[in-house]
Amino acid sequence: MKGNLLSGKKAGTFLLNNMVPIMFIVIGGIGIVFSGFSGTAIMNEMMTRLSRNSFLVISLLIPIMAGMGLNFGMTLGAMAGQIGLIFITEWGIVGIPGMVLAAIISTPISILLGWWCGKILNLAKGREMVTSYIIGFFVNGIYQLVVLFMMGSIIPIKSEILLPRGYGIRNTVNLIGIRKCLDNLIPLKIAGVSIPLATFILIALLCVFILWFKKTKLGQDMRAVGQDMEVAREAGIKVEETRIISIIISTVLAGYGMIIYLQNMGTLNTYNSHNQIGMFSAAALLVGGASVDKANIRNVFLGVILFHLMFYVAPYAGKNLIGEAQLGEYFRVFVSYGVITLALVMYEMRKKREGREKGEMLAEAQKEAK
Amino acid sequence: MKKEIAQSSVKEKIKGFIDSFGWPRLIIAGFLLLLFLVAPLGGISILTSISDVLMRFGMNSIMVLAMVPMIHSGCGLNFGLPLGIISGLLGGTLSMQFGFTGGVSFLVAILITVFFGTLFGWAYGVLLNKVKGGEMMIATYVGYAAVSFMCIMWLLLPYSNPQMVWGYKGTGLRTTISTEGYYLHILSDFLKIKIGNLEIPTGALLFFAFFAFLMWAFLHTKTGTAMTAVGSNPTFAKASGINVDRTRTLSVIMSTVLGGIGILAYQQAFGFIQLYMGPFYMALPAVSAILIGGASVNKASIPNVIIGTLLFQGIVTMTPSVMNSLIHTDMSEVIRIIASNGMILYALTRKSEAK
């Protein structure tokens, strides 16, 4: 009887802890039924989206480890990656060398932006997320200043990606030279589902890197900083520096992630591609069962699959259910924001509860000492 | 010797002034002054510009005012303003749907807005009480979630006024709805003063003054001072018998209702109701305006609102015209993004004065 009750309670906590993924499995299931897609079509799309987005989502992991929450400033890295892509398109560098070169160009820009972002976030301890969010907007302004006004006038750009007026990059840049070059590097098709093997190998390498990094001295320091900044400082860890490094790594990875993302898309929407990347990546990670202070690689893959399943089928399901594809589009935007809101609220409530419990325990300990 | 002392004291005074005023604010004010100075070179009439700024002041000031209560109660900057705007959109559209026209439609819209604003604000306030310390990020996402949820609702709600729904389908609200025949310019044209090129939308300014006065008066009542106390020192406030959660909820309700009324004042001058993704980023200009006016994350006053809105709208109005006429490039959008978000960043990185 007692054991039954306990296991019931256990199941309850399991459901509560995994509420978001379970909810998404249900939404996705309903969506699949009403979208009318075949299994192969969905598998194909999921493979594409998994290879396209995983790298970006993984870039969020390290700042979470350092206790800085969801790094919405990853858009900075995305912008750096896009600048790299603009240059290789201008110079006509194609294929894998083009991607490598774009990554090399993006790296110093990412490091610089990440360093600056980390500095700012150190000034705004306790509200890193909202600050990194606003940093994204701010740097978007600078990005526009550079890409829309300085390219072609100060930075030499001559090819057809330039606006006819002579400066500024066009709305869309065709990335035909690197389109799917990584995805199709090692062609593999299993039961009608094409698998971009090379991209997955790269993602796997990144996962290995993350797992290794957690075990290094720096990784351990980051976890210590994430748990308690003051304790870490007393233990001789340079808190500020560690936090900055975590943001730099995240930004650089986001830059590479964006290059992988855009080689799959094949076109760069110069002024829009990066804007929602932070939001979609954060939402995907949270859907995978991560929280603001705890996330691992399993959350990334589960999240990308579940989130993008919903994202893919929603418009079609909306069309078949109510005759309005637009409805499905709004629905998925709502779900994206809703899930982030929910996760943030749950995190803050848990933090508050834990703080209270800690206080109670302290009080009790004092009582006993007396 | 004496001269030196005098010099250093002047220097200190200037330094103190700059410190209290803040560098970004000074730069923005200087930039606006510069714009007004060079405007005549580009053949831009100063009087027309001033009229524009005044008109935009009337349109935006109440939404900026909406920031005040939540800053006072310690809830931070209300990035969830879109929630209030949605109550205003509901007010406007429902009033039109019920068939009210002219001035009555505006009054009814305000009444409905107050109803929905109170409802939403209450729920939003209760939520924010559960997440003390993390309000701003959650507020942002509450706003976004509400806007995207309402996108679905605008499509599904059974509106039927032919001026508002898509013509070919007969259902679903349009992206923009004209307020003509309803409350277009209902405030702006009230007691409007026109001297040559200078136009003063007296009605809109009076409308703002009315709410600003109410806010000022409220902050001097017992509840108002309690709200400030909660914001500056919640523990002390609790000890002196103030119900912290209730006071915070009240501030959120006030902010949400004012956001709704603010968007109505915006629509009557602008001429259109913007639905769907329209309200998405409307919190940011309001937030940066009050910060430019001298507010911080936990301190704000009515003068902050007035100065901030004038400066912010001044920049927004003047840069496109001056830039276009002088260098034939429209960099105003970029400047606006950098200036307004830079201002928010500056405020977020300041050490909180009380806490």
Add this chain to the structure above:
Amino acid sequence: MNKIKFTKSLCIRIIAILLVILLAVVMFIIGKQHKIYFDNKDWGPYKAYQFVEVSVDKQDSVELAKRDRDVFTVVAQGHTIHIDAMGDEKDVKIHIPLFMRDVLINIPALMNGESQDQWMEEFIVQTVTPSSADETVVTDETAGLLGD
């Protein structure tokens, strides 16, 4: 004045940065895309062929009639051109200068044994963009939310 100490880690860092720059240069060279245009036209004393077959590296060959022009897209600098002019076959190795995006090769001149700087020249594509067709730049931040 602070003296820069050449410690081990600094040296390693400098070497690493230099290696990355070197990698970037290599990527630039091996990834640079060029276009090779072929002209079957009269050149000085040499008359155009009635009919030629041209191929570059292992790409499919292209047939050019008199006064025809065609183009191959290639990556990197060194390439082998195979020309078959009515039984008169020739393999030529060419090296495209790095900063020449597009080159134009005259087949009659090449076949008659002129030097490379004679039969190969830089080809600058004249892009004619009507000035009226200026596009408006969309920087709307919500645009990315809808659509794919």
